[in-house]
Amino acid sequence: MIENSERRVVSVIVINEASVLSRITDLFSGRGYNITSLTVAPIPDSKYSRLTIVTSGSIRVIEQITKQLHKLIPVLRVYEHNDIVEKEMALIKFPIAENISDINTLCEAYNGKIVNIGENVIIAMVADEPQRVENFLQAIKRYNPKEIVRSGAVALER
Amino acid sequence: MQISGAQMVIEALKCEGVDTVFGYPGGAIMNVYDEIYKQDYFKHILTRHEQAAVHAAEGYSKASGKVGVAMITSGPGFTNAVTGLADAYMDSIPLVVISGQVPMSLIGTDAFQEIDAVGISRSCTKHNYLVTDAADLPRILKEAFYIAASGRPGPVHVDIPKDVTAQIEKFDYDIKLNLETYKPHVKGNTRQIKKVMEAIAHAKRPLFYLGGGVINANAAYEVRELVHKTGIPAVETFMARGVLSYDDELLVGMLGMHGSYASNMAMSETDLVIALGARFDDRVTGKLSEFAKNADVVHVDIDPASISKLVNADYPIVGDVKNVVLDMLSLCDVVKNEDYSSWRESVNNFNELHPLTFYEDSERLKPQWVIKRVGELLGDGANITTDVGQHQMWTSQFYPFTRPRQFASSGGLGTMGFGFPAAMGVKAASPDKVSINFTGDGSILMNCQELMTAVEKKLPVVNIILNNNFLGMVRQWQTLFYDKRYAETDLQVQPDFVKLAEAFGGLGYRVHTKEEFDAALKDAVEKNVVAFIEVIVYRLENVMPMVPAGGSLFNMMLLEKKGEDND
Numbered sequence: 249m250i251e252n253s254e255r256r257v258v259s260v261i262v263i264n265e266a267s268v269l270s271r272i273t274d275l276f277s278g279r280g281y282n283i284t285s286l287t288v289a290p291i292p293d294s295k296y297s298r299l300t301i302v303t304s305g306s307i308r309v310i311e312q313i314t315k316q317l318h319k320l321i322p323v324l325r326v327y328e329h330n331d332i333v334e335k336e337m338a339l340i341k342f343p344i345a346e347n348i349s350d351i352n353t354l355c356e357a358y359n360g361k362i363v364n365i366g367e368n369v370i371i372a373m374v375a376d377e378p379q380r381v382e383n384f385l386q387a388i389k390r391y392n393p394k395e396i397v398r399s400g401a402v403a404l405e406r
Numbered sequence: 407m408q409i410s411g412a413q414m415v416i417e418a419l420k421c422e423g424v425d426t427v428f429g430y431p432g433g434a435i436m437n438v439y440d441e442i443y444k445q446d447y448f449k450h451i452l453t454r455h456e457q458a459a460v461h462a463a464e465g466y467s468k469a470s471g472k473v474g475v476a477m478i479t480s481g482p483g484f485t486n487a488v489t490g491l492a493d494a495y496m497d498s499i500p501l502v503v504i505s506g507q508v509p510m511s512l513i514g515t516d517a518f519q520e521i522d523a524v525g526i527s528r529s530c531t532k533h534n535y536l537v538t539d540a541a542d543l544p545r546i547l548k549e550a551f552y553i554a555a556s557g558r559p560g561p562v563h564v565d566i567p568k569d570v571t572a573q574i575e576k577f578d579y580d581i582k583l584n585l586e587t588y589k590p591h592v593k594g595n596t597r598q599i600k601k602v603m604e605a606i607a608h609a610k611r612p613l614f615y616l617g618g619g620v621i622n623a624n625a626a627y628e629v630r631e632l633v634h635k636t637g638i639p640a641v642e643t644f645m646a647r648g649v650l651s652y653d654d655e656l657l658v659g660m661l662g663m664h665g666s667y668a669s670n671m672a673m674s675e676t677d678l679v680i681a682l683g684a685r686f687d688d689r690v691t692g693k694l695s696e697f698a699k700n701a702d703v704v705h706v707d708i709d710p711a712s713i714s715k716l717v718n719a720d721y722p723i724v725g726d727v728k729n730v731v732l733d734m735l736s737l738c739d740v741v742k743n744e745d746y747s748s749w750r751e752s753v754n755n756f757n758e759l760h761p762l763t764f765y766e767d768s769e770r771l772k773p774q775w776v777i778k779r780v781g782e783l784l785g786d787g788a789n790i791t792t793d794v795g796q797h798q799m800w801t802s803q804f805y806p807f808t809r810p811r812q813f814a815s816s817g818g819l820g821t822m823g824f825g826f827p828a829a830m831g832v833k834a835a836s837p838d839k840v841s842i843n844f845t846g847d848g849s850i851l852m853n854c855q856e857l858m859t860a861v862e863k864k865l866p867v868v869n870i871i872l873n874n875n876f877l878g879m880v881r882q883w884q885t886l887f888y889d890k891r892y893a894e895t896d897l898q899v900q901p902d903f904v905k906l907a908e909a910f911g912g913l914g915y916r917v918h919t920k921e922e923f924d925a926a927l928k929d930a931v932e933k934n935v936v937a938f939i940e941v942i943v944y945r946l947e948n949v950m951p952m953v954p955a956g957g958s959l960f961n962m963m964l965l966e967k968k969g970e971d972n973d
Binding site: 266274312 | 524525528529532533536538553585586587588709710711714715
């Protein structure tokens with residue numbers, strides 16, 4: 249029986265110490281779990297960091313992921329989210345020859361704008377739900393983006 | 407107290423009550439060995455290979471219930487020890503393994519004997535540390551011992567750069583640990599336990615499924631009481647041998663791939679599995695979708711990740727088995743009036759239909775006879791270890807275990823070469839019992855250099871080598887599933903095991919008959935020396951019964967009738 253695989257967002261609060269990120273990623277690779285994206289940054293005014301991991305798997309796999317994460321010694325808390333606000337940022341580099349106002353209008357529709365104009369390129373940013381960022385990246389294909397970087401999702405429970 | 411990092415290691419081991427350390431010196435750990443030379447807090451046993459040091463520490467821990475300690479140097483010293491770490495991790499054995507590391511200034515420069523030790527041990531330890539400041543050392547060592555022994559036990563690795571062992575800092579071991587991210591859940595949920603007792607009372611064919619966690623939790627005698635108060639039959643996993651005595655009428659037997667027919671049938675027929683400290687390993691369950699198909703599942707385990715990992719638990723209880731069983735005992739009245747006699751009778755009928763047995767041969771010794779015979783002669787007076795393969799399964803099937811911690815074997819990882827060094831550790835922890843290692847002609851060569859350690863440190867382990875001139879278990883699979891193509895399993899060319907033992911100062915025996923075997927064992931035990939008893943056994947004996955990998959428990963290959971060649 250093949251169980252349905254679904255996309256899930258897991259947040260992990262860890263002690264901000266050496267090699268803690270390796271412990272997390274080793275666990276995922278060692279047990280054959282997927283990482284779609286992973287972001288990590290210190291939590292202000294604390295000794296902890298917060299990781300946001302987008303992963304996929306069956307309900308059973310997701311349950312194992314959260315339990316196995318919790319077993320790691322420096323892990324304080326694991327949240328497997330249901331009702332969340334989720335955002336992702338992307339930076340996109342376009343040739344200067346492209347239509348700047350078209351690009352700017354598109355960016356604005358996705359909570360973004362042009363953030364830098366250089367001699368040869370312009371750089372735009374958007375920040376939105378991951379699926380909408382995906383849509384945006386489809387829409388701007390015709391403007392010949394030279395380089396795209398996505399931040400990975402961050403999320404907070406409602 | 408201002409002392410060096412190396413001295414701190416010694417003082418911390420003293421504070422932890424360590425009386426035996428297994429290890430092997432080398433460049434990066436020399437400062438610590440210099441302090442070992444000066445101290446008399448504990449005994450150091452020099453093994454002849456780092457892997458053996460860790461296995462010996464495992465054996466020591468298994469027999470004593472204490473945290474085993476091993477010490478090794480950087481680079482190859484550490485990589486040799488990795489198999490031991492992985493073994494202890496799979497079988498939840500509490501260890502603290504201390505390794506030397508190149509000085510901090512050289513880390514990352516590909517220095518002599520440098521390896522990223524914590525990077526390697528991360529996936530095969532419960533936790534690990536790279537110590538970068540001697541000021542942290544007392545806390546780290548204290549945490550290491552605490553983490554190793556608490557919760558689901560396991561190995562903890564502490565990697566100490568050479569300059570840190572030379573650094574002088576304040577030593578205070580009287581610190582209170584505050585691990586806010588690590589708080590094992592030891593007390594079972596009372597309401598859930600009540601529900602379990604009601605479920606047991608409603609069940610018609612309940613079955614205890616006992617795992618190694620019962621032994622780790624030192625709960626065997628409480629479990630014996632619970633089993634008898636309820637009158638519910640029990641099956642044991644390989645790791646749980648000795649929880650119930652072999653002659654306990656409520657012990658059905660071992661279950662799983664080479665478990666007894668009755669145990670596997672009982673598991674297939676039960677309507678309520680009560681799993682205590684077991685983890686539903688694939689060698690136990692066979693085909694998952696057919697495992698205990700008609701049953702609700704109670705799962706008691708200290709490790710939440712073990713619950714509902716493979717088999718969904720209808721009654722999950724996270725907690726220390728001992729605590730939970732004590733709670734269950736206090737609620738036992740609920741099932742007092744239940745009568746499981748007809749269920750017990752049908753389980754007994756399975757045992758009568760296909761008992762766990764073997765056929766003797768007039769010409770050649772059968773390996774199972776040897777194990778049974780040692781049981782008859784030594785029984786409770788021996789502690790048993792094994793290597794890995796056919797002899798390991800036969801030992802579990804035929805040795806009459808009477809108490810927990812009598813048996814140490816590599817269950818999860820299946821490490822050939824485990825038995826002999828582990829038996830040394832068992833002997834160091836339990837010197838009053840005879841230390842027997844059942845091994846094969848394949849396994850024994852994987853750590854036979856430990857003859858030197860055992861002879862030097864007077865750890866009289868009796869190694870009983872069941873010699874069938876084969877890597878027997880692999881050969882068995884080749885016979886059954888590979889059309890008898892014996893790829894690289896036929897060990898016709900062998901050392902002279904008698905001379906091998908003698909070359910190291912031990913005693914060697916080669917026996918072909920029952921009389922010779924009895925005499926050799928008696929002699930080795932009386933002389934109290936390190937011994938190899940090489941027993942020439944029938945070459946093509948198979949371990950039966952058997953659930954083929956991925957098959958259903960109720961679909962066993964059974965022992966063929968006497969007279970048929972089971973080649």
